[in-house]
Amino acid sequence: MSDLSRKDALSGGEALVRALAAHGVTDAFGIPGTHNLEVYRHLQAYGIRHVTARHEQGAGYAADGYARASGRPGVAITTTGPALLNIAAAVGQAYSDSVPLLVVSPGMPLRHPRQSTGLLHEMRSQTEALRGVAAFSHRVSSVDEIGAAVARAFTLFRTGRPRPAHIEVPLDLLEAVEPAGPPRIAPPAGPALPDPAAVEAAAAALRSARRPALVLGGGARAAGRECRALAQLLGAPVVTTANGKGIVDERHPLSLGVSLHSPAVQKWLADRDVVLAVGTELAESDVWGPLPALTGALLRVDVDPAQMYAGLPADTALVGDARAVLAALLETLRPDEAGEPVDTAAEVTGLRATRDDETRGRDARWLPYLRAMRRVLAEDAVVTSDSAQCCYYGALPHLPLGPEARYLHPTGFGTLGYALPAAIGAKTAYPGRQVVALSGDGGLQFSVQELATAAQLGLPLPVVVFDNCGYGEIREEMAARGDRPTAVDLPSVDLAALARAYGGRGGTVRSPDELADALTRGLATPGPTVVTVPEESSR
Template sequence: MSGGTRTVGEAMIDLLEANGVEVVFGIPGVHTVELYRGLAASRIRHITPRHEQGAGFMADGYARVTGKPGVALVITGPGLTNTITAMAQARQDSVPMLVISGVNRRSSLGQGRGFLHELPDQAAMMKSFALASFTLTDPAELASVIAQAFAIMGSARPGPVHIEIPTDVMPLPAGEIAVRPTVPARPGADSATLRQVAALCDKAKRIVLMCGGGAVSADEAVQALAAKLDAPVVLTVNARGLLAGHPLRVPASPSLAAVRALIGAADLVIGLGTEMGQTDYDMYADGGFPELPSFVRIDIDATQLSREPRADIAVLSTVEAAVTDLLPLVAAHEGDGAGRAKAARGAAWDSLSPKIRAEIAVIDSIYKTLPDAIVVGDSTQAVYAGNFYLDLVHPMSWFNAATGFGALGYGPPAAIGAAIGKPDRPVICLTGDGGFQFSLAEIGSAVDAGARVIFLVWNNDGYQEIENYMLDCGIEPEGVKPSAPDFLAIAQAYGVPATRLDDVAALGAALRAAGERNGPSLIEIHQTGTRGATA
């Protein structure tokens, strides 16, 4: 039990600790200082970004590599609105994130009296896109609110949850509260539904599995099911690294014609933890994704199961639980699944332009040099190339903001969060010169945190992807050439070692040197100034 003399802010820290929180990302302010009262005496580490959006993106990167909710602590008003972009990215990519904010004192809420950081209705704004938003007006409800937040993030499809605490509630006595962890309840499929799925599998001759981010924790089970069904496995961006080296893997975008042909030729398609969203399955918005003659969908989100494409059988379950229980029910298949997968891999690769292949080769060189690397991407051309096709050894070693919400400036802070979560693995932030400037100051955050992040800047002198799109649409390019600073000089101003490559062949040596450092480093590749950057 927690002593009744502890404040709400102190008891909140106790409850976060009880739920396994080891790190919070935030910028303190007058409206949150009481939430910091118990932080220094706790085991929780505090990381200070340069912007609250960075706090949210750091929480996102931390959550993706650890599997734990990332926690951000921000002030009311502008602190929270600055975090909204990061929360929206987490919502789109199903990333567990807890944002705890202040809000003005209870008697002022909704009064419009011009208080500092006042919003008309902060809670209503958050409820429009967060999985849930709680306003703690009674200290006695603190433990319940924290428990609900962790239950929501851990029991169904993850995403951002918000808790706001009025400034006059923060210093109040918390009273006697039970400090214990929340135990989420996760859904599992019923046996009758799985028997129906097994019957479809036994009749099918050409099965294809499609995996999304919801399958990354079920690698062994998915691999066993694929082998038993002799089924090629199409991996979306957030599923890359599953079935590493397996002959049934297809680490290419289902927006590519070759992968769509594989899926279209199947007589049964099983979707495992995938949103079936446009940025994965219809990147060009051409409506060319094939009709699925027979479709089984396994997902943790009941609402998602009701969306298009509608499944013949919808299974509400975690992927791991459903696949584990399905395995003994299906008969072993014999066929040419490996051949179908190999043909799809080859045709997908052959369909890519020389420029995209050259960019993928650069990314491949990162993993060849640092096999355990985690590459966190922003929206930049090299990242788009990797999203088309990238073969990996580990799941969750490649993620970026070029899918889903598509927020620029994601890469640098998310990479810092990933480096905090996995300090023993090298983390590379692959960012463009345009996107990097959205969050350039987070270099300082990496320095302060001692984060082992290698900022790999892909410099193409502006928003090259948008310029190309304008030209393709017959539009005179405008606004696509923002000037960039000397990134080496910026890095050196923060005391960060930096180098600009004359030749891509030197990337391996530069990465090895950077990987041996305890803090951040920066490497710049110029798309036209660095030999080998493009075909």
């Protein structure tokens, strides 16, 4: 590996790669192009493995999946112009779901005129284009500044709410050799601690609560043990957002799983005298409609102060790292001082049944197949998800997972084509863990070319596809409006044959047992295995 402490002159490309390696980056996703070759020249020397996607959007989703699965920032490398715009959707998704994603790209030369000159991949402003979807988009003006820009990105990832960043290096600076100085390193950051007075106020509210509830979002991921301890101490049922799925084992007697979209659960939540919401926006995309009107006190825990008055404003604001806040609450709210929790297990069981009854006619088609998947999946499996009916109506509420597992879903921004490349990213991070992608036929075809990436990696990766011959959700929305379905019915594609063409395997199953068998084989077979479930078989 090249010396990370070198202080002599470096090319901009080497300075960039050195800065990434100095921050512990070992994997990157992207596609080489004419303008970024100086970056690619140095990756191997600095110990950074590169995964070549087949589309920049796929590279972005793979880096996103890598970050969500591993907890480490995902890095994507693009070239100029159309390549950078191709990855913009992935950056927007990462922003929506608070994912630490770093995109690095070349840009027009340092002194390139504002007026168009017809240079290859020229566009008016790459930084402005990415600024609309990233937390920051920064164009450096010297080789020495590159290290500081990378350190700034990693500081953002380590402090406050993690969100994506973009760094642009003018293409002439990538090739220029200039003094770079020692690497700048983002300082280690301890957990953001809450205001002790706010902790005391929240503890007092919980101490007196008779009908408490916990709502957990993705920001509570690192505080799973504390969430479970607090729920058990209070006897408080737990409901999660999509990004909070599995933080508390969904088979736990107090868990309602991903149920914020259920009218019965929303009515129940509105009746709680104290609601503790941890690491969640409590947004429309979490409840699939207007936010419920809470009648009790709302305690909000979030590292982002702006969340305290967004959506449902907090009655008590606990600004800080979720794990630190909940640990302080548990210490303050000693077991002998907690209220008398009632036995809520029966209440939770009844709510689960009511939730399932609300949508039995819609969701029943997927349940036997999801139970078959659950039989095969290990406790630490990673399931990636698309913005597809089988995922948000099916797996989110009905595929129970525990805290060792991960379920990666494109919430908020709601992009299509996420599942397959995100699974590649997760499998890159954890080649020894089971990773399964779950998608619909419409969503898969947004990024189906990444089957070639999965085949090249040679890692076992089953892709389960429920095929309803088109865009099923939009078809049903049109019908519900009384409209004639238009542009939503698509000819069925032989996805198994397509998988084989890309170097993988594939087949069609027509029963849950066949799915379990195919999934078992796919998890033991190098490369991607596409398993198609025709819609008529899942009804």
